[in-house]
Amino acid sequence: MTNAGAEAELQEDGTVSDLVDDEAPATTEEEPTGPRAEWYVVHSYSGKENKVKKNLEHRAESMNMTDRILQIVVPTETEIEIKEGIRREVERQVFPGYILIEMIMDEDSWYVVRNTPGVTSFVGMGNKPSPLSQAEVNHIMSRIESDEPRVKVSFDVGERVRIIEGPFAEFTGVVDTLEPEKGKARVMVSFFNRETPVEVDFLQLERDT
Structure with missing residues (x-):
């Protein structure tokens, strides 16, 4: 026997089960309507x-x-x-x-x-x-x-540049690749008579005039 709005009922095995009030409205989250920016x-x-x-x-x-x-x-x-x-x-x-x-x-x-x-x-x-x-x-x-x-990238791939800062300062070479997002360039320099790729910041380079 239950009262209106009761929330639990005693079962034959002694356990308690939840009851749902049939008249209680179900709550749902409404999505915003109308035009959006x-x-x-x-x-x-x-x-x-x-x-x-x-x-x-x-x-x-x-x-x-x-x-x-x-x-x-x-x-x-x-x-x-x-x-x-x-x-x-x-x-x-x-x-x-x-x-x-x-x-x-x-x-x-x-x-x-x-x-x-x-x-x-x-x-x-x-x-x-x-x-x-x-x-x-x-x-x-x-x-x-x-x-x-x-x-700002002020030189192009294939252009001759001079390294003005860092361990390779005063070396000259040719720009091999540019990475504007990183602000870096790979320059091929002659090191011990071998062409060696060196990664440097754009700020460490200038045109070799």
């Missing part, structure tokens, strides 16, 4: 990216679209370059002529962005803007948020 790429005039970014921000604000146009980013990174033996850090654009926008895409938000002065087109197939994949977004963001400056 994604990252898109727009093309602008090269060299005018920051001005176009300001135009976009102003348009989103003045047309009450800040709930659908969320972030506008001109991707930049710090780069180390060496000129005439002098090392300096410069900020350069990762994708000249392009701007990233995190937005909820619909007719209104598309219209606001597309008709902003300086925006020439969305990147996509035909007239349909294509959102970036999450992997692409992660790669770009990790690159522009990195604290490690990149080293």
